[in-house]
Amino acid sequence: MQYRPALNKMKPYVPGEQPPPGKFIKLNTNENPYPPPAEVVKAIQSAATGPINRYPDPMATSFRRAAADALGLPGPEWVLAGNGSDEILTLLVRGFVGEGESLRLPYPSYILYRTLADIQGANWEQVPFDEPWELPQAFGQSRDDLKLVLLPNPNSPSGTVVPKQQISELAESLDCPLVVDEAYADFAEDNCLDLVQSNERILVTRTLSKSYGLAGIRFGFLVAQPHIVAELTKIKDSYNCDAISIAAATAAMGCQDWLSDVVEKMNATRQRMADRLSAMGFAVTPSHANFVWCQHPEGKHAEIHQYLKQSQILIRYMDFPDWGDGLRISVGTDEQIDACLLMMERAMQSLN
Ligand code: PMP
Numbered sequence: 001m002q003y004r005p006a007l008n009k010m011k012p013y014v015p016g017e018q019p020p021p022g023k024f025i026k027l028n029t030n031e032n033p034y035p036p037p038a039e040v041v042k043a044i045q046s047a048a049t050g051p052i053n054r055y056p057d058p059m060a061t062s063f064r065r066a067a068a069d070a071l072g073l074p075g076p077e078w079v080l081a082g083n084g085s086d087e088i089l090t091l092l093v094r095g096f097v098g099e100g101e102s103l104r105l106p107y108p109s110y111i112l113y114r115t116l117a118d119i120q121g122a123n124w125e126q127v128p129f130d131e132p133w134e135l136p137q138a139f140g141q142s143r144d145d146l147k148l149v150l151l152p153n154p155n156s157p158s159g160t161v162v163p164k165q166q167i168s169e170l171a172e173s174l175d176c177p178l179v180v181d182e183a184y185a186d187f188a189e190d191n192c193l194d195l196v197q198s199n200e201r202i203l204v205t206r207t208l209s210k211s212y213g214l215a216g217i218r219f220g221f222l223v224a225q226p227h228i229v230a231e232l233t234k235i236k237d238s239y240n241c242d243a244i245s246i247a248a249a250t251a252a253m254g255c256q257d258w259l260s261d262v263v264e265k266m267n268a269t270r271q272r273m274a275d276r277l278s279a280m281g282f283a284v285t286p287s288h289a290n291f292v293w294c295q296h297p298e299g300k301h302a303e304i305h306q307y308l309k310q311s312q313i314l315i316r317y318m319d320f321p322d323w324g325d326g327l328r329i330s331v332g333t334d335e336q337i338d339a340c341l342l343m344m345e346r347a348m349q350s351l352n
Contacts, residue, residue: 004121005121006099006118006119006120006121009118010115010118010119012115013111013112013115015029016028016029016314016316017314019314023312024312024313024314025312025313025314025332025336025339025340026314026330026332027313027314027315027316027329027330027331027332027336027337027340028314028315028316028328028330029215029316029330030156030184030210030289030290030291030330031209031210031213031215031330032210032211032212032213032214032215032262032266032290033266033330033331033332033333033336034213034262034265034333035213036212036213036214036248036252036255037251037252037255037258039251039252039254039255040212040214040248040251040252040255042251043247043248043250043251044217044244044247044248046247047243047244047246047247047248048244050243050247052243054243055239056239056241056242056243056246057243057246058238058239058240059081059233060081060241060246060249060250061076062246062247062250063079063081063219063221063241063246063249063250063253064076064077064079064080064081064221066249066250066253066254067079067081067221067223067253069253070253070254070256071193071223072193073193073197073223074197075226077226077229077230078196078223078224078225078226078229079221079222079223079229080221080222080224080229080232080233080236081219081220081221081240081241081246081249082219082220082221082222082236082240082241083218083219083220083237083240083241083245084207084209084218084219084220085181085183085205085206085207085209085220085221086112086220087218087220087236087240088205088220088221088222089112089113089116089150089179089181089205090116091222091232091235091236092148092150092177092179092203092205092222092232093113093116093117093119093120093122093148094120094235095231095232095235096147096148096176096177097117097120097122097147097148098120098122098147099120099121099122100121100122100123100145101122101123101145101146101147102117102122102123102124102125102143102145102146102147103116103117103122103123103124103125103146103147103148103149103150104124104125104126104127104139104146104148104149104150105124105125105126105127105149105150105151106126106127106128106129106135106139106151106152106155107126107127107128107129107320107323108129108157108158108318108320108323109150109151109152109155109156110150110152110156110181113150114126122147123145125146127139128323129155129158132160132285133155133158133160133285134162135151135162135166135170139151139170140169140170140173140174141173142173142174142175142176146174146175146176147176148176148177148179149170149174149176149177149178149179150179150181151167151170151178151179151180151181152181152183152184153167153180153181153182153185153188153192154184154185154187154188154287154288154289156183156184156289156291156328157291157293157316157318157326157328158285158287158293159184159285159286159287159288159289159291159292159293160285160286160287160288161188161190161288164190164192164195167180167192167195167202168195168199168202171195171199171201171202174201176201177201177202177203177228178201178202178203179203179204179205180192180195180202180203180204180205181205182204182205182206183205183206183207183209183210183220184210184211184288184289184290184291185206186210186211186212186259186263187210187211187263187266187267187270187288187289187290188288188289189288191204192204193223196223196224196225197225200224200225200227200228203222203223203224203228204222204223204224205220205221205222205223206220206221206222206223207219207220207221208220208248208249208252210290211259211262211263211290212252212255212259213262214248214249214252217244217245217248217249218245219241219245219246219248219249266290266331267331269331269332269333269334269337270287270290270291270292270331272334272337273292273329273331273337273341274286274287274292276341277292277294277329277341277344280341280344280345280348281296281297281348282294282295282296283295283296283297290330290331291328291329291330291331292328292329292331293326293327293328294326294327294329295324295325295326295327296348299325300351301317301319301325301326301327302317302319302325303347303351304317304327304344304347304348304351305317305327307343307346307347307350307351308340308343308344308347311343313339313340313343315327315328315329315330315340316328316329316330
């Protein structure tokens with residue numbers, strides 16, 4: 001079988017384990033431990049009994065209106081809906097980065113960006129964060145072949161944020177679009193939505209998989225100036241979002257009070273979790289997302305991960321070549337986090 005040569009050097013992007021529901025306490029892929037609001041469930045049920053023999057609205061107009069209202073954007077033409085923010089990222093790479101051209105990402109961050117460049121036959125350049133998770137000057141240097149820069153903010157796996165002022169400065173120094181991947185921004189104090197309106201080179205991606213508790217329906221979106229949304233619309237699948245997801249996502253955007261409550265609750269759990277991990281001797285990176293990144297001076301991260309897995313608790317062990325390894329633990333319910341911390345204490349005792 002002959003595939004495009006670009007595939008030869010590729011390795012598949014490995015997402016976190018997704019076991020069948022029920023067996024594990026699942027703290028490995030930054031989902032929301034709480035179910036979505038009742039209004040969303042109702043919208044899903046009503047869409048499922050609607051005219052499902054018909055194609056959905058190709059532009060997800062109801063969602064785009066609801067998103068513009070909820071986020072204070074000038075109008076729906078500033079929003080492009082996608083099948084998860086992963087699809088939006090795919091469209092951005094497809095739209096801006098040609099074969100042999102380059103995209104840039106910080107390191108360690110979201111490895112999918114590299115896979116998207118590989119698929120495109122493009123190059124990727126990883127710029128390592130300076131300690132402690134600060135962007136070096138080199139991240140903002142422009143270059144002729146550089147066509148897209150991607151910055152998760154808050155970052156994963158660290159949960160750290162690059163200040164907004166610095167993001168503005170980056171956009172000024174770069175000649176290409178700067179994508180601020182705000183998958184976790186609802187858990188942070190600030191975001192870059194207002195910068196999109198003042199600078200066409202700043203593009204924001206969002207997801208409903210995390211704060212809104214809707215990872216199962218796959219819905220994400222882009223916020224960008226209308227001419228960019230219009231251009232990228234040309235290269236999306238005709239019906240990239242299905243009717244049930246559009247109904248759920250539209251209803252979710254109307255649940256901003258629910259969102260504030262759930263974020264407040266999860267951020268309180270995150271703080272408690274960080275304090276307990278610090279007390280256990282972990283170096284815990286201060287997080288602005290729904291997970292924490294921690295490293296123990298004695299290492300043994302892979303062993304701790306394995307110990308927890310045997311006890312039906314899934315957290316994420318991450319090993320970044322030339323950088324180091326650690327554990328990323330998603331915020332769960334208080335009971336889930338208590339169970340996880342207890343098992344981590346036992347793991348530490350048994351591994352010593
Ligand atoms: N961006 C970042 C930084 C992420 O961690 C994730 C989740 N893996 C995504 C985007 C994708 O989210 P989704 O496709 O579920 O919208």
